[in-house]
Amino acid sequence: MKSIEEQASFTQNLAWWEHVQDIIPNGCSTLAKTPERLFPGHMPVCCAEALNARFIDIDGNQWLDCEMAMGTAVWGHARKEIQSAAIQQLSKGTSFSIPSDIELTCGELILERFEGKYSALRFCKSGADAVSGAVRLARAYSHKPIVIATAYHGWHDWSAYGYYGQQADALGIPPEIEKSTVWIGEPTVDRITEVVHQHADKAACIVLCPNEWERDTLFEVVNVCRSNGILVIFDEVTSGIRMGKKATAGEFDIWPDLLCISKGMANGFPLGAVLGNEDLMNLCGQVKFSNAHSSETIALAAAIACEQLMKSAPVWPSWRGATEEVMSELQDELVALNLTGVLALKGTYASFCIRSTAERDFYRDPFREFMVKELASHGIFSKGFFIFSDSHTRIEIMWVKETLKQILRAWPRYQ
Structure with missing residues (x-):
């Protein structure tokens, strides 16, 4: 070397x-x-x-x-505590025909970290899946079709057309997607307020990356949306664990209806989650928010090790x-x-x-x-x-x- x-x-x-x-x-x-x-x-x-x-x-x-x-x-590449947890779980099996107790253990630890702000969660395998799942939950709950998107939220149809220049055809996305997603390329309070008032009767939710906002401005945007009956989703796929133990939502003390996290929660193993309360999360089965590998145990074991490391960290x-x-x-x-x-x-x-x-x-x-x-x-x-x-x-x-x-x-x- x-x-x-x-x-x-x-x-x-x-x-x-x-x-x-x-x-x-x-x-x-x-x-x-x-x-x-x-x-x-x-x-x-x-x-x-x-x-x-x-x-x-x-x-x-x-x-x-x-x-x-x-x-x-x-936590660094090949962190020994996390590697050991993954290896130990590997000896027990990676995916089963029925649920594993490790999924409940991991879910309880994550919810505990957010100190009662949310009562339930759903695991998935990527950030894009997490945010797309949250959007579907919001649509099902509100019975409204439109999503307001403001940043990069993954490669799926509903958001990619806007982030990548709105060239839907070139991306293999039907142009009709524009009817169900309102894209705001340079979001400001005034621009979001304008869009909210224009689409309040049909807008299910807004998806925001809170780490890209100043706290006071974000607070204003969230209030505008909530006063117009629009659910708030925080895309903390990237920021999440890197901003603090309770993500940007906790740093700002501004809590969305649905919180999406992924990167870092299992130190590189594929895992994501959507956090919310029962009235929204109980719709997960109805909207078919599922993946064959969402309950795979190796990433869950790694996430548990990460949660334990974070719990013991004096500063994070x-x-x-x-x-x-x-x-x-x-x-x-x-x-x-x-x-x-x-x-x-x-x-x-x-x-x-x-x-x-x-x-x-x-x-x-x-x-x-x-x-x-x-x-x-x-x-x-x-x-x-x-x-x-x-x-x-x-x-x-x-x-x-x-x-x-x-x-x-x-x-x-x-x-």
């Missing part, structure tokens, strides 16, 4: 990338991981193994991971203080370098990025390309977002900060 200080070689990475495209479209079945978003030859495109906050690519190069499996590995997320310090210093650096009109620091301690203010498409951003290539030359892996974990040390987080400062200072000369 090479040290991260050595010059990386990408021979095997490049050979793999050339071959995989013939077998797996985009090079990966998860689009967010596709090498098409990377820069082959400058950074790794294929991982061999990972431990804690590091991974090794197929050329043997070691990297500090600032992506952490799209934020799912909140453990990286919050260090990340807020980093973001504060980076913002000061942008001001000092007179770059605030050109670059913007976006996000929270859960996940943040630095991006060009003039480029709407993040993956076409020239600053992103410059930044991730420069980071790679220092042995740091990122696609442009910075997502830390419980396994990142303060030294590692500060190393990222100092490297980013160097990159910001070099950017004006690069242009």
Whole structure:
């Protein structure tokens, strides 16, 4: 294994990338991981193994991971307590012909973490399934057809047409989907209020990503929707566990009718959940919210281990203080370098990025390309977002900060 200080070689990475495209479209079945978003030859495109906050690519190069499996590995790669729980459960079986007691145990622990805000939940296997399931529950409960969507909520028809530019035909989505989903590309209180008043008699629910809002503004939006009989769904698939033990909803003390969580709840094992109260959740059977693998036991065992780790954590997320310090210093650096009109620091301690203010498409951003290539030359892996974990040390987080400062200072000369 090479040290991260050595010059990386990408021979095997490049050979793999050339071959995989013939077998797996985009090079990966998860689009967010596709090498098409990377820069082959400058950074790794294929991982061999990972431990804690590091991974090794197929050329043997070691990297500090600032992506952490799209934020799912909140406890670090191959965390021993979680791996042990999964292995122990594996010896007992992975999926049964009748329910397993482990599903109840896991469900009770999750509901306990939310301290009585919800009384029931439904497990599933992905964030997209969780949010789509919540939408179906809202429609069945309200007997109204329209959904108001405001952000990326997964690849399913009802939301993807709007997020991906409303080109329904090109996405294989019937154009008629627009009649059942109202897409708000740049949501504001005024815009949402306008849409709510226009569709109140037919709108079942609104789906919001609360971590993308300021608390007071979110509170106003939620009140507008509720006063017009529209159910509120929080899509905390990405933010969830990364914002706090009770997600953004708990951080803000603003509770939706249905809360959707997924990434991180089982540290990379596939699991999602919808939380709500009995009047809504009792409709799960009626709306056929189900999947053959929703009650698979390995992910549930991993989730139980995660819940136990979180319960014993004195501060969660453990990286919050260090990340807020980093973001504060980076913002000061942008001001000092007179770059605030050109670059913007976006996000929270859960996940943040630095991006060009003039480029709407993040993956076409020239600053992103410059930044991730420069980071790679220092042995740091990122696609442009910075997502830390419980396994990142303060030294590692500060190393990222100092490297980013160097990159910001070099950017004006690069242009």
